[in-house]
Amino acid sequence: MAVNIRVKVHPVVLFQITDSYERRNIDSDRVIGTLVGSVDKQCVEVTNCFSIPHKEHTDRVEADIMYAQEMFDLNKKVSPQENLVGWFATGNEVTNHSALIHDYYARETKDPIHLTLDTTLENGRMTMKAYVFVPLGVPGATTGSMFTPVPVEVVASEPEIAGLDLLHKSKHQKLLTRPIEPLPDLTKISEAAAKLEDFLDVLIRYVGSVCDGSHQADNVIGRQLWDLVQSVPKMDSEEFERMLNSNVRDLLMVIYLSQMTKTQLKLNEKLSMHSAANIKEMAKLIPSD
Amino acid sequence: MSDRGSRRNTENENRIESVQIDGLVVMKLIKQCHEAESSGNAFAQGALLGLVAETRPDARLEITHCFPFPGLNDETIDDEDFQLTMMRRLRQVNVDHQHVGWYQSAQFANFLSPTLLDTQFAYQTSIEESVCLIFDTAKTSQGFISLKAFRLTAEAIKMYKDGDFSPDVVKDLKLSFESLMEEVPIIIKNSHLMNALLLELKEQLPLDIESAQFLDLGTSGTLETQLRVMMDNVDELNQESIKFNKHQNLVLKQYQDKTRWIQKRQLENQARASRGEDPLPEEDISKAFKPIPPPSRLNPLILSGTIANTADEVSEFCSQSLGKLFITEPLQNAKMSASNAQ
Numbered sequence: 001m002a003v004n005i006r007v008k009v010h011p012v013v014l015f016q017i018t019d020s021y022e023r024r025n026i027d028s029d030r031v032i033g034t035l036v037g038s039v040d041k042q043c044v045e046v047t048n049c050f051s052i053p054h055k056e057h058t059d060r061v062e063a064d065i066m067y068a069q070e071m072f073d074l075n076k077k078v079s080p081q082e083n084l085v086g087w088f089a090t091g092n093e094v095t096n097h098s099a100l101i102h103d104y105y106a107r108e109t110k111d112p113i114h115l116t117l118d119t120t121l122e123n124g125r126m127t128m129k130a131y132v133f134v135p136l137g138v139p140g141a142t143t144g145s146m147f148t149p150v151p152v153e154v155v156a157s158e159p160e161i162a163g164l165d166l167l168h169k170s171k172h173q174k175l176l177t178r179p180i181e182p183l184p185d186l187t188k189i190s191e192a193a194a195k196l197e198d199f200l201d202v203l204i205r206y207v208g209s210v211c212d213g214s215h216q217a218d219n220v221i222g223r224q225l226w227d228l229v230q231s232v233p234k235m236d237s238e239e240f241e242r243m244l245n246s247n248v249r250d251l252l253m254v255i256y257l258s259q260m261t262k263t264q265l266k267l268n269e270k271l272s273m274h275s276a277a278n279i280k281e282m283a284k285l286i287p288s289d
Numbered sequence: 290m291s292d293r294g295s296r297r298n299t300e301n302e303n304r305i306e307s308v309q310i311d312g313l314v315v316m317k318l319i320k321q322c323h324e325a326e327s328s329g330n331a332f333a334q335g336a337l338l339g340l341v342a343e344t345r346p347d348a349r350l351e352i353t354h355c356f357p358f359p360g361l362n363d364e365t366i367d368d369e370d371f372q373l374t375m376m377r378r379l380r381q382v383n384v385d386h387q388h389v390g391w392y393q394s395a396q397f398a399n400f401l402s403p404t405l406l407d408t409q410f411a412y413q414t415s416i417e418e419s420v421c422l423i424f425d426t427a428k429t430s431q432g433f434i435s436l437k438a439f440r441l442t443a444e445a446i447k448m449y450k451d452g453d454f455s456p457d458v459v460k461d462l463k464l465s466f467e468s469l470m471e472e473v474p475i476i477i478k479n480s481h482l483m484n485a486l487l488l489e490l491k492e493q494l495p496l497d498i499e500s501a502q503f504l505d506l507g508t509s510g511t512l513e514t515q516l517r518v519m520m521d522n523v524d525e526l527n528q529e530s531i532k533f534n535k536h537q538n539l540v541l542k543q544y545q546d547k548t549r550w551i552q553k554r555q556l557e558n559q560a561r562a563s564r565g566e567d568p569l570p571e572e573d574i575s576k577a578f579k580p581i582p583p584p585s586r587l588n589p590l591i592l593s594g595t596i597a598n599t600a601d602e603v604s605e606f607c608s609q610s611l612g613k614l615f616i617t618e619p620l621q622n623a624k625m626s627a628s629n630a631q
Contacts (some may be wrong), residue, residue, distance in 0.1 A: 012319075014311060018483055019313045019483075022480060048320070053382055076370065078356075078359050103331055142544065154490060163319045164490060166315070166477065167312045167483075237622075243619075247610075248611065250509075254603060255608065258600035259604065261523065262600045265466065268526075268530065268593065269593060272533060279540055283544065
């Protein structure tokens with residue numbers, strides 16, 4: 001069994017696991033659930049998950065299998081491209097019960113992965129680990145299996161990163177003291193420009209210190225800096241002025257047109273209402289016999 | 290689509306002042322809407338679960354979970370069944386199971402449609418506090434999260450109850466395209482454990498990708514699409530206006546015909562009376578001149594609303610692009626002066 005599997009997890013999954021952990025029953029310490037996603041050669045990508053009610057006793061584990069089946073079917077209807085790829089559990093370690101649960105999942109899919117997320121913050125951090133079940137032992141003698149860790153990382157698409165960025169802003173607020181709304185665009189632009197400025201400051205300081213000789217010059221960084229400077233398109237000032245002005249003109253015209261459209265809409269509304277009122281008035285003028 | 294503040298608090302007991310969304314819901318929305326977009330579905334829909342925090346005077350709607358509906362193309366799935374099963378299962382894992390609204394993805398603010406208003410009306414009459422969340426996928430791919438919560442105003446509900454969209458009703462209720470739906474402010478909140486998770490993720494994910502997106506100078510592509518959408522809508526609105534005007538003209542002509550007819554009859558009657566004959570039997574006017582049904586004002590209202598929204602989005606986008614251009618100007622000047630000085 002190849003152990004060079006890489007596991008990629010989307011942030012949604014981690015959020016879901018944390019949420020399920022917060023909502024667990026009073027008497028459960030852990031939460032388990034199913035992971036769904038897709039397998040691509042040596043890379044397993046986990047895109048969604050859902051938790052399963054279960055109880056753990058000292059010698060056995062009870063889990064609602066029907067529930068797992070049904071949830072998986074429901075999920076399949078919404079996202080048909082997601083397959084079962086493994087299961088997750090909260091907590092820091094792999095227990096005896098995990099082997100039993102893993103056994104069940106091994107019957108459902110070919111090579112399930114097991115993901116743990118430490119929600120108890122044991123080491124002061126939320127560590128995330130992934131395992132596969134590897135058979136070991138000497139052939140011919142008793143074979144066993146053990147959980148082997150595999151590398152796991154978090155990946156996110158661009159919209160997800162934008163979402164995370166928004167959530168970051170809210171984490172420093174005490175609950176509900178200030179509303180965090182999806183920010184208007186100009187603020188975002190100024191923030192991005194400020195960040196760029198910070199980066200440039202760091203770079204300038206680095207270059208300055210290399211020139212002074214206080215810092216060792218690194219060829220790799222030097223070459224990257226060269227690329228950076230070269231990638232700025234070379235234009236003389238008139239061309240640039242022309243481009244800038246034409247863009248600015250286009251944008252101003254569009255703004256003007258859209259404002260005018262809005263005013264027209266309001267006028268249209270008012271005029272229609274007035275004509276409707278007038279027609280009613282006219283009806284009164286008909287002499288009745 | 291302005292927020293109507295604290296007007297009419299006494300009349301409408303179920304005002305929602307703000308909507309509070311968990312971070313989990315935001316992430317799930319992003320994932321589902323973008324998946325739907327890339328797999329070719331027109332838009333994605335789903336249900337919102339949560340609860341209502343009744344602390345007066347600040348009625349807040351908390352949204353703690355959401356799940357998507359299966360694709361609209363698939364006829365074999367029964368929507369009711371799916372929802373019920375899903376909610377039953379979620380209840381077993383202690384998720385809040387009160388159905389408080391629904392969401393839909395949209396492309397550049399083109400979400401207003403008769404079906405949307407119908408659905409929102411059905412929701413709002415059955416569950417008083419429901420909202421409709423609109424998630425704009427086109428804006429998110431540019432890097433800005435665009436999430437808005439809408440509810441129908443009290444006047445719109447009245448109009449829908451009667452089912453009558455004639456110009457008279459619209460005028461009486463003083464409805465304009467702006468007062469169809471009102472926007473509710475959104476607050477995003479995370480529990481403390483989620484915040485710990487966010488801190489972890491911050492270290493693991495390269496977060497400097499996002500800032501580069503915002504500073505992208507290529508604006509013509511999105512601008513073109515938006516303007517095209519707006520032009521289509523304006524054309525449609527034009528058609529509706531023409532219909533309305535035609536109707537007005539017809540009604541006017543009918544009134545004139547009626548007047549003439551009545552006058553003729555009166556003359557006839559007078560002539561007959563002077564000759565000593567019985568007056569003509571009374572004929573019911575309405576049988577002779579059937580009233581012309583007025584065209585529904587719903588479509589023009591919707592179209593105007595959409596155009597107004599798109600116009601807003603376009604001007605916001607333009608102002609942001611202007612800002613970007615003005616940032617590059619001093620950079621270029623600095624570069625010029627630096628290269629001249631060498």
